[in-house]
Amino acid sequence: MQRARVTFEPTQALWRVRLQLLWRGLKSTWAMFAESKIGLTGLGIIIFFILLWMLWPIYPWLMERLAWTPEELEAARNAPYGAISSIYQVYDPVTGYDPLIPLEENREGNILPPSRRHPLGTDQYGRDILAQLMASTGSEFTLGVLAALITVFIGTCIGAITAYYGGFVDTFFMRLADVFILFPLVSFLIVLGSMMELTLLKLALILGILFGFGQITIILKSQALAIKVKPYIEAAKVAGGGHFHVIFRHIIPNMLPLSFLYMMFNVTSAIFSEAALSFFGLLPGARTTWGIMIDSAHSGGYILGGRSFEYWWLWVPPGVAITLLCSAFYLVGRGLDEVVNPRLRKR
Amino acid sequence: MVALQTQTKTEILVRVENLRMLYPVATGVFARARSFIHAVDDISFDINRGEIFGLIGESGCGKTTTGKLLVRLITPTSGHIYMRVAQDPSTDSQGEQFVDIATLEGRALKAFRRNVQMIFQDPYESLNPRMTIFDIVSEPLSIHGIGSIYEREERVAELLSLVGLTPPESFLFRYPHELSGGQRQRVAIARAMILNPSFIVADEPTSMLDVSIRTGVMNLMLDLREEFGISYLYITHDLAVARYMCDRIAVMYLGKIVELGPTEEVIQNPLHPYTRALISAVPIPDPTVERQPIEIKGGVSKPIDPPPRCRFYERCPIATERCAHSDHPPLEDKGNGHFAACYEI
Numbered sequence: 001m002q003r004a005r006v007t008f009e010p011t012q013a014l015w016r017v018r019l020q021l022l023w024r025g026l027k028s029t030w031a032m033f034a035e036s037k038i039g040l041t042g043l044g045i046i047i048f049f050i051l052l053w054m055l056w057p058i059y060p061w062l063m064e065r066l067a068w069t070p071e072e073l074e075a076a077r078n079a080p081y082g083a084i085s086s087i088y089q090v091y092d093p094v095t096g097y098d099p100l101i102p103l104e105e106n107r108e109g110n111i112l113p114p115s116r117r118h119p120l121g122t123d124q125y126g127r128d129i130l131a132q133l134m135a136s137t138g139s140e141f142t143l144g145v146l147a148a149l150i151t152v153f154i155g156t157c158i159g160a161i162t163a164y165y166g167g168f169v170d171t172f173f174m175r176l177a178d179v180f181i182l183f184p185l186v187s188f189l190i191v192l193g194s195m196m197e198l199t200l201l202k203l204a205l206i207l208g209i210l211f212g213f214g215q216i217t218i219i220l221k222s223q224a225l226a227i228k229v230k231p232y233i234e235a236a237k238v239a240g241g242g243h244f245h246v247i248f249r250h251i252i253p254n255m256l257p258l259s260f261l262y263m264m265f266n267v268t269s270a271i272f273s274e275a276a277l278s279f280f281g282l283l284p285g286a287r288t289t290w291g292i293m294i295d296s297a298h299s300g301g302y303i304l305g306g307r308s309f310e311y312w313w314l315w316v317p318p319g320v321a322i323t324l325l326c327s328a329f330y331l332v333g334r335g336l337d338e339v340v341n342p343r344l345r346k347r
Numbered sequence: 348m349v350a351l352q353t354q355t356k357t358e359i360l361v362r363v364e365n366l367r368m369l370y371p372v373a374t375g376v377f378a379r380a381r382s383f384i385h386a387v388d389d390i391s392f393d394i395n396r397g398e399i400f401g402l403i404g405e406s407g408c409g410k411t412t413t414g415k416l417l418v419r420l421i422t423p424t425s426g427h428i429y430m431r432v433a434q435d436p437s438t439d440s441q442g443e444q445f446v447d448i449a450t451l452e453g454r455a456l457k458a459f460r461r462n463v464q465m466i467f468q469d470p471y472e473s474l475n476p477r478m479t480i481f482d483i484v485s486e487p488l489s490i491h492g493i494g495s496i497y498e499r500e501e502r503v504a505e506l507l508s509l510v511g512l513t514p515p516e517s518f519l520f521r522y523p524h525e526l527s528g529g530q531r532q533r534v535a536i537a538r539a540m541i542l543n544p545s546f547i548v549a550d551e552p553t554s555m556l557d558v559s560i561r562t563g564v565m566n567l568m569l570d571l572r573e574e575f576g577i578s579y580l581y582i583t584h585d586l587a588v589a590r591y592m593c594d595r596i597a598v599m600y601l602g603k604i605v606e607l608g609p610t611e612e613v614i615q616n617p618l619h620p621y622t623r624a625l626i627s628a629v630p631i632p633d634p635t636v637e638r639q640p641i642e643i644k645g646g647v648s649k650p651i652d653p654p655p656r657c658r659f660y661e662r663c664p665i666a667t668e669r670c671a672h673s674d675h676p677p678l679e680d681k682g683n684g685h686f687a688a689c690y691e692i
Contacts, residue, residue: 014496017520021479231473235538238418239487240460249486253477 032339039335045328056134060091093135093288097126121313124300147270150208152263159220180214193282257340264333268326290318361394366426385650386412388602399579401593409602410582414548464539468551470531474523481519506537529560548580601650601658608685618687
């Protein structure tokens with residue numbers, strides 16, 4: 001039995017083929033994702049917040065062109081108190097002050113209701129609410145995504161390793177996960193906040209580690225356990241693949257879709273935790289966040305005592321923003337769930 | 348080809364001696380295991396170069412465990428597996444050594460793995476769904492660091508056309524889910540062939556395939572044997588498949604080999620009562636034929652700490668007083684290379 005020797009001419013460079021495959025995979029994933037209205041809604045909200053984040057640097061410039069009359073600008077430049085040299089001073093999220101506030105009638109202290117120059121009003125220090133909201137968007141994203149990335153990185157690696165090796169490693173990390181799940185998160189962070197100055201990056205790291213060793217490890221480990229017993233793992237071992245090869249070439253790539261899904265859900269929990277901590281005033285290292293905005297409304301006494309709806313613009317915008325962004329990531333997660341879990345897909 | 352045939356008659360490629368695999372029955376975290384499942388219990392056989400050696404038996408009799416032991420996916424509890432292993436893969440059979448692979452570890456084990464490969468039962472599960480056909484087939488090459496990426500691509504294309512996936516360019520960068528069951532099993536065979544192994548363990552490679560494509564895959568494996576002189580351990584529960592593929596077969600029951608011999612000899616002239624029952628259970632596609640079924644009692648039990656007598660004693664129709672009090676009978680030569688383990692024949 002003789003076969004002609006194959007002459008094989010590669011038609012394309014390998015990396016180009018790989019790129020094409022990646023692109024094709026992304027396209028088919030997108031086609032499945034686009035079928036779920038839930039996921040698209042979430043994605044729309046996320047894009048809206050990204051736009052808000054992108055618009056922030058030109059917001060003062062826009063307001064100068066659109067909302068301020070030349071007379072008002074002139075008056076602000078020569079105001080007796082808090083005179084400005086640039087419009088950016090008015091819309092600074094931390095030190096901003098509108099020097100025209102003392103001229104307004106419709107005010108209590110420095111609080112202005114929504115108006116032409118301040119679409120969402122000002123807080124008790126005369127700072128523009130919308131400016132604070134936009135300025136915070138970036139840090140919320142950074143915190144949420146960074147914490148979730150750390151969480152999922154830890155969860156995926158530990159999950160794969162515990163599932164693969166089992167035995168003592170497994171027992172150790174599972175008991176550790178029990179400890180982390182039972183951890184009183186807020187009290188721990190209060191103690192931690194008293195010991196050092198928490199910045200957003202530090203908080204992201206801490207939250208990432210706290211969540212990473214907890215529940216997510218157990219969830220991803222169960223997935224890894226199901227992958228570990230597949231015959232292709234045995235095939236790789238028969239071919240001579242070591243532990244490292246099996247874990248990183250076979251187990252983890254097959255866990256990644258689920259990891260990515262849980263990353264979306266973890267962004268939500270990270271943002272929620274940040275909001276709760278800021279509300280307790282535990283994030284002195286942060287410039288401004290949505291949680292800090294609610295906190296300052298609360299500490300100024302504008303939320304409790306039956307006055308909350310009188311000054312709704314102090315707490316509704318950040319509250320709605322937190323809720324929307326968190327639910328957006330959750331909705332995207334639900335949409336991805338239908339991609340990852342074919343059983344959930346409508347036929 | 349002729350030279351190869353004469354060679355196969357003489358040269359032993361694999362010799363299994365007193366191979367045993369016991370699994371502890373889990374009793375608790377701190378308790379030491381007191382009972383063991385005797386998955387493979389003291390079996391010995393030889394496989395010649397270029398031979399297809401069949402392992403037959405019902406589920407749970409230890410066929411697959413034996414296969415996994417021979418490729419060292421698991422380490423045996425005791426016993427020896429001698430195999431002719433090319434020390435330097437670039438040399439041919441002159442440079443081979445007869446090595447006990449049962450205790451290999453580390454670097455030696457990895458070097459040994461270039462000589463044996465395995466084909467799995469389920470082609471839907473034995474290919475990583477996230478890898479392309481190229482990645483799957485070239486994986487052994489990349490593990491052993493053989494060749495540049497272009498050489499690998501060429502070699503994979505060569506193998507794909509060898510196993511009948513032509514033109515290879517159209518298969519290289521597809522994912523397993525885009526192929527049919529038969530095509531996937533051909534990919535699995537290509538992966539097993541890429542390191543030029545001398546011995547392949549095929550664990551029921553056609554049992555999950557459609558009947559219409561089984562023959563194609565089986566003929567492919569026979570062709571590869573002819574062309575490259577590969578030996579197979581062919582694990583199956585299908586007597587018809589064994590008859591088509593195998594030169595010699597061994598019948599296993601509860602971890603023991605009860606009968607061993609040339610395929611036709613064993614099927615035409617079964618000696619052991621278990622083999623007789625097994626063969627009489629195969630339906631004859633002729634409604635007029637009436638066959639006396641051989642009655643065996645009960646069902647197959649689990650080999651947890653079996654009593655020291657014939658494993659088949661409880662179900663055997665011809666068991667006597669002697670069987671109850673003696674050890675499991677040894678495999679005895681009944682002539683023509685036909686071995687059976689029974690006191691009463």
